Amino acid sequence: MQEEPPDTRLGFNDVLRLLLELFAFFTFAFWGFVAWPFPWNIAFGIATPLFAIVVWAVFRSPRAVIHIDAFGKALVEIVVMGSAALAWLMLEQPIIALVFGVLAVVSGVIAGRKEFR
Template sequence: MPEEPPDSRLGVNDFVRFLLELFAFFTFAFWGFVAWPFPWNVAFGVATPLFAIVVWALFRSPKAVIRIDPFGKALVEIVIMGSAALAWLMLGQPIIAVVFGVLAVISGVIAGRKEFR
């Protein structure tokens, strides 16, 4: 029996996940510029989001360069989203950290269930 093609329609959760990714990358830049003294703030403010974007593009994006199993994808996502939530905690913003973390977990679980089908 031929394998069915994956569902290529974009849903609400796909849009939410995209916004969460963008917010995580923004978080890394904001954390880098605010949490470190000059000149380190420039280095961390630029390098941290770039590193996260490269890791996401290599392993987690829909057109990832390096294909890994769903568990590896989940691990990459947990590390990036968890790091963004921890950055907000380090900045003294626990409400943003918790809201972002909860949204990321819910969105990740919904996407993970779809991916493991």
């Protein structure tokens, strides 16, 4: 019996997840530049998104350097996306935090169910 090839088509949720990841990285940069006084804003505005990108690339991306189980991937995603939502709360933008958080949770649950199949 032949195995079916994995489904490599991009769906709506895949595109949404990419946009959410990019928005999270933008959020970290924006938060770093706005929430801190000079010269710390330069350091945090550059270092925070770079750190998040490295963590995502090492543990969560499809071509992750360190392969972890689905629960570990979910934990990394919760920390990164949750931190981005908290950054918007710290910037006193609760609507953006709520919309981003809800979209990230719904998208993550849909992707997680697909990954656990």
